[in-house]
Amino acid sequence: MAAKGWFILKLLMFQGLFISRPQEDFDFFYFVLQWPGASCDTNRPCCYPTSGKPAADFGIHGLWPNYNDGSFPSNCNPDSQFDRSQISDLVSSLKQNWPTLACPSNEGFKFWEHEWEKHGTCSESVMDQHEYFENALKLKDKADLLQILTNSGINPDDGFYNLKKISNAIEDAIGFTPGIECNKDSERNNQLDQIYICVDTSGTEFIECPVLPRGRCPTRVQFPKF
Numbered sequence: 001m002a003a004k005g006w007f008i009l010k011l012l013m014f015q016g017l018f019i020s021r022p023q024e025d026f027d028f029f030y031f032v033l034q035w036p037g038a039s040c041d042t043n044r045p046c047c048y049p050t051s052g053k054p055a056a057d058f059g060i061h062g063l064w065p066n067y068n069d070g071s072f073p074s075n076c077n078p079d080s081q082f083d084r085s086q087i088s089d090l091v092s093s094l095k096q097n098w099p100t101l102a103c104p105s106n107e108g109f110k111f112w113e114h115e116w117e118k119h120g121t122c123s124e125s126v127m128d129q130h131e132y133f134e135n136a137l138k139l140k141d142k143a144d145l146l147q148i149l150t151n152s153g154i155n156p157d158d159g160f161y162n163l164k165k166i167s168n169a170i171e172d173a174i175g176f177t178p179g180i181e182c183n184k185d186s187e188r189n190n191q192l193d194q195i196y197i198c199v200d201t202s203g204t205e206f207i208e209c210p211v212l213p214r215g216r217c218p219t220r221v222q223f224p225k226f
């Protein structure tokens with residue numbers, strides 16, 4: 001083949017690479033789980049979902065595309081609206097594992113819609129809406145945080161625990177350092193609120209965090225009852 005022909009062929013192959021494998025437009029995900037006890041004992045209102053009080057377990061907050069410098073994209077595609085018909089097979093699992101605590105009490109679709117539109121639409125280069133929610137549910141199965149903590153004697157009993165001990169228990173179990181975020185209860189006690197685990201751009205594998213969130217936790221934190 002003449003040199004020009006080779007050039008055109010290579011150009012087409014090069015373009016094909018980009019057409020079949022869109023580049024990710026983010027660096028990693030934060031998979032964020034929240035302790036409902038810490039969402040519901042602050043000065044802000046909390047309402048149980050219409051299905052009743054959630055299980056005393058960590059619930060999913062979201063799967064958030066992030067950049068290595070700590071910033072993140074948001075609301076990336078207004079044309080990709082949340083469509084509940086695409087996740088109908090996941091709804092019962094979402095109610096159990098991704099419970100809304102917003103007021104007024106509702107089923108949860110508003111929370112899932114918010115998470116999809118703010119965060120999920122920024123990972124559409126790698127997963128569609130069904131995959132976004134399915135991946136988050138699978139990640140929660142992979143990291144049973146409550147089990148991990150209770151195995152290390154860290155229980156949601158209103159006790160105060162060493163932050164490093166909490167972090168080490170999770171790291172020993174999943175192999176990577178988590179981010180830990182605290183908030184304050186209505187008596188101003190610092191308490192365990194959210195746990196961040198980093199995930200690769202496929203949304204399936206835990207990784208070491210390129211950057212940890214600023215967690216606002218002192219050395220000892222309360223693990224409130226729920």
Ligand code: AMP
Pocket residue numbers: 034039061062099100101102111115118119
């Ligand atoms: P995000 O916008 O994804 O960063 O999450 C923050 C928003 O999610 C805030 O408006 C929170 O009030 C809301 N939020 C956090 N946890 C829950 C929950 N369990 N149910 C409903 N809304 C929540």
